[in-house]
Amino acid sequence: MVRKLTKTEGWLALAGxxxxxxLVILISLLLGSVIISPRDLxxxxxxxxxxxxxxxxxxxxxxxxxISGVVLQGILRNPLADPYILGISSGGAVGAAISxxxxxxxxxxxxxxxxxxxxxFSLLAVFIVYKLSQVAGRAAPETLIxxxxxxxxxxxxxxxxxxxxxxxxxxxxxxxxxxxxxATWGNVITVxxxxxxxxxxxYFFSKELNxxxxxxxxxxxxxxxxxxxxxxxxxxxxxxxxxxxxVSGLIGFVGLIVPHWIRLMVGPNHRMLIPFSxxxxxxxxxxxxxxxxxxxxxxxxxxxxxxxxxxxxxxxxLLRRRRVEGK
Amino acid sequence: MTVVQVEDLVTGYDRKNPVIKKLSFSVKEGHFVxxxxxxxxxxxxxxxxxxxxxxxxxxxxxxxNHKIENLSRRELxxxxxxxxxxxxxxxxxxxxxxxxxxxxxxxxxFSFENEDDYDAVTWAIKELGVxxxxxxxxxxxxxxxxxxxxxxxxxAQEPRLxxxxxxxxxxxxxxxxxxxxxxxxxxxxxxxxxxxxDLNLASRFCTRLxxxxxxxxxxxxTPDEVVTAQNIWKAYRIxxxxxxNQKTRRARYVLLP
Numbered sequence: 001m002v003r004k005l006t007k008t009e010g011w012l013a014l015a016g017x018x019x020x021x022x023l024v025i026l027i028s029l030l031l032g033s034v035i036i037s038p039r040d041l042x043x044x045x046x047x048x049x050x051x052x053x054x055x056x057x058x059x060x061x062x063x064x065x066x067i068s069g070v071v072l073q074g075i076l077r078n079p080l081a082d083p084y085i086l087g088i089s090s091g092g093a094v095g096a097a098i099s100x101x102x103x104x105x106x107x108x109x110x111x112x113x114x115x116x117x118x119x120x121f122s123l124l125a126v127f128i129v130y131k132l133s134q135v136a137g138r139a140a141p142e143t144l145i146x147x148x149x150x151x152x153x154x155x156x157x158x159x160x161x162x163x164x165x166x167x168x169x170x171x172x173x174x175x176x177x178x179x180x181x182x183a184t185w186g187n188v189i190t191v192x193x194x195x196x197x198x199x200x201x202x203y204f205f206s207k208e209l210n211x212x213x214x215x216x217x218x219x220x221x222x223x224x225x226x227x228x229x230x231x232x233x234x235x236x237x238x239x240x241x242x243x244x245x246x247v248s249g250l251i252g253f254v255g256l257i258v259p260h261w262i263r264l265m266v267g268p269n270h271r272m273l274i275p276f277s278x279x280x281x282x283x284x285x286x287x288x289x290x291x292x293x294x295x296x297x298x299x300x301x302x303x304x305x306x307x308x309x310x311x312x313x314x315x316x317x318l319l320r321r322r323r324v325e326g327k
Numbered sequence: 328m329t330v331v332q333v334e335d336l337v338t339g340y341d342r343k344n345p346v347i348k349k350l351s352f353s354v355k356e357g358h359f360v361x362x363x364x365x366x367x368x369x370x371x372x373x374x375x376x377x378x379x380x381x382x383x384x385x386x387x388x389x390x391x392n393h394k395i396e397n398l399s400r401r402e403l404x405x406x407x408x409x410x411x412x413x414x415x416x417x418x419x420x421x422x423x424x425x426x427x428x429x430x431x432x433x434x435x436x437f438s439f440e441n442e443d444d445y446d447a448v449t450w451a452i453k454e455l456g457v458x459x460x461x462x463x464x465x466x467x468x469x470x471x472x473x474x475x476x477x478x479x480x481x482x483a484q485e486p487r488l489x490x491x492x493x494x495x496x497x498x499x500x501x502x503x504x505x506x507x508x509x510x511x512x513x514x515x516x517x518x519x520x521x522x523x524x525d526l527n528l529a530s531r532f533c534t535r536l537x538x539x540x541x542x543x544x545x546x547x548x549t550p551d552e553v554v555t556a557q558n559i560w561k562a563y564r565i566x567x568x569x570x571x572n573q574k575t576r577r578a579r580y581v582l583l584p
Contacts, residue, residue: 204437207434207439210428211431213417213428214414214417217380218409220379221379221404223400223431267420267424268417268418269420269424
């Protein structure tokens with residue numbers, strides 16, 4: 001028997017997650033290289049200018065990557081899919097490396113050069129992967145995944161070449177590891193529309209995502225316009241991921257483990273999966289960022305390292321648990 | 328009332344070498360039509376074409392009063408439901424959640440399931456006699472139970488036409504009979520088309536049969552009209568004699584020694 005949450009229990013659980021999120025955010029605001037006492041919370045300069053935007057950005061990045069992971073696992077019908085599977089990370093990395101190598105320094109729509117180029121190249125990569133996979137108007141999931149792998153290999157070669165030619169190893173490497181240390185209010189404001197639009201699109205396509213659980217052909221006989229749905233959702237997931245990558249670099253595992261973990265908890269229904277993953281992703285990222293800034297304080301460990309250190313073993317644990325429960 | 332009408336249908340995967348080569352038949356409301364014929368004769372292809380999974384090259388398919396090409400996928404899904412030979416079980420879903428997926432063609436973009444949808448789910452589950460399994464996980468069901476759930480999912484679409492591909496071929500004989508009896512009951516207020524391997528089983532339960540070979544029609548009519556030694560020779564190249572079951576009055580073939 002599977003234990004299913006009733007509607008009320010579902011809302012209560014979501015409210016509980018929201019509560020945990022607020023708590024983690026509060027702790028994150030107080031702790032850091034400078035510890036702020038709760039009494040000075042409202043008048044602290046550090047809090048308003050540095051910590052608050054950073055914590056909010058961490059939460060938004062967590063939300064973007066988690067929802068994007070759920071969506072891509074759903075439309076590609078592949079449990080290994082994560083936000084980076086269609087070449088976004090590779091594209092973003094090349095973009096950032098080009099920008100760093102050229103020492104570019106410009107601002108578009110309030111976004112500085114590295115995030116802007118990373119964003120642009122991320123989307124370019126997905127566009128290339130999608131176009132390459134399209135045969136007779138149809139992009140099959142397997143072809144998409146394989147094209148993503150091929151593009152990632154190609155992009156990684158370009159990335160290595162850029163590093164060797166320019167010798168900006170440290171700056172590029174630091175970006176690749178992912179970090180929220182340069183978070184600003186500007187970042188927060190640019191990312192919010194992606195979170196709202198992307199998250200909303202994913203949520204309102206949860207019916208289609210659910211129908212796709214039965215396979216592509218069954219979804220068609222259930223009236224789903226599979227091709228359009230896939231295009232819209234890939235676009236939404238790509239914009240969400242590109243936004244996250246542009247402000248935080250490559251943070252792995254969030255978009256992979258959160259959907260798996262939540263699926264084990266609440267089942268495969270996307271209407272539950274999407275909001276629960278969103279909250280869990282936010283909590284996870286805020287907590288990981290807190291650890292990254294405090295554990296070796298005053299030194300800061302890139303959050304990507306923390307996520308991989310915790311994420312990889314946790315993912316293996318989830319896999320094992322799934323296999324044991326499947327028996 | 329005619330639920331589906333197929334005229335001069337040519338379809339398949341390759342225009343030059345179609346699987347279905349000019350086939351016509353129609354199905355009236357309240358009928359349970361069995362499609363039979365040797366392996367590779369195009370039974371599944373025919374089904375896939377009527378449920379909209381395969382484009383036709385020529386001919387017409389009329390669902391109710393509409394040509395199939397004039398119906399959107401959603402509109403088609405509200406009229407025709409499909410149960411594939413093997414549906415993928417969804418890990419983590421309960422029976423009820425799986426059946427609810429059948430309501431997908433009725434959902435609007437910005438709203439989710441309402442009372443009507445739950446009523447349809449409850450009704451479909453009851454029609455298939457799987458009330459007791461409602462809260463069970465899909466993964467725990469036996470083959471026969473799962474097949475009933477798969478049919479309930481299709482029935483929740485409230486289709487005028489229910490199409491099933493080999494609904495009983497992977498089940499034991501107890502479930503073969505059970506599913507056939509259920510389908511026979513379900514044909515009221517709608518029509519059912521199913522492909523069969525077992526000609527005798529189809530003859531026993533279907534109200535009409537369509538016998539095909541190489542994408543062409545060999546015979547169409549009541550089981551007695553279709554199950555004849557001559558037709559079976561034409562379709563399968565085996566010699567049989569026909570007996571009529573005294574109780575059911577249905578024709579069945581017996582292999583000659």
